[in-house]
Amino acid sequence: MGKVINGLDIESLNSLLDEARKNKELVQKISKWYARVRWAGSGFTFNSYVRNHSFTISEPSELGGPDKGPNAVEYVISALGACYLTGFILNATKRGVNIKNLEIALEGEIDNILVFLGISNEGHPGYRKVIAKAYVEADCDEKTLKEIWEETVRTSPVGNTLARNVEIVPQLSLIK
């Protein structure tokens, strides 16, 4: 084990980056991601399965659910926050910057929730705007932290997925 910054082993992080530069198979592997979501069979409760991880998705009582977990739109902004956080730690660690504390607060505004409920046809039921605020404590000048933050936002997989239009291909398989 070599030098550790932000809980990450610098030597193994650098060897991963080296490997990603030359190993096409590794790049392919980390470019494709999967998830499965199953309806729990009653009301608004669903379980997602990602490799050997799992979490529950539900709806709050205001939307007729039993609130057994966050809902899908809460998970989306959490995925964005987690992605920014991962990128921030990656970019800070690569520069040798020690982070003491990091939190990202996010707020998303739906364009027209009534489209989701089938009450209106105007606008769209997705987020039109998401605000992400990073609170960071580190022994480093503000300029560097701002650079790390800009780089993180620019290179974020989830951030880019949300900000650009993604092609989504829906397929249906009916089970007899």
Place this chain on the structure above:
Amino acid sequence: MSQKLNGIDVEGLNKMLEEISKEKEKVKELSVWRTRVRWLGGFKSRAYMRRHALDVDEVSDISGIDTAQNAVETLLASLGACITTTFILIATKRNIRVDNLELAIEGYIENILVFLGIEKEGNPGFNKIIVTAYIKSEADGKLLEELFIEAIRASPVFNTLAKGSQIDYKIKTF
């Protein structure tokens, strides 16, 4: 208690929809969603949403310790969950019983090397996502297909991803 369909009280659901359509305050409340994500060391983080929490980590291929799914996997799962939720809502409103429902989601990152800081060109996000729904129901196949398309169109997460959302970002240093 009125009749339940797909585990949902149909009368209660209709009453709720009627109330929401009349109350502007309620609509506003249901249009803004929040989360806080805290760093736990390494690539591990925890998201807090109202009274719920979710851990996110990174896979060992990207130097994480894989204690939870990563951010892009969480995103795919939320897309699948959103379409599933919307499908159950629409089917129940139409009085259609669903026996079983599963969605499989597969996403392709255009250029992951941009995320790793190795390359500058291209998009580090998903440029294509395939969603496959497996539905078991006694309803007519053509009708189920229509409901599925309707669920996609009404899905908040689908629309966020397909249309693109503005993201404002700020940093506060301490």
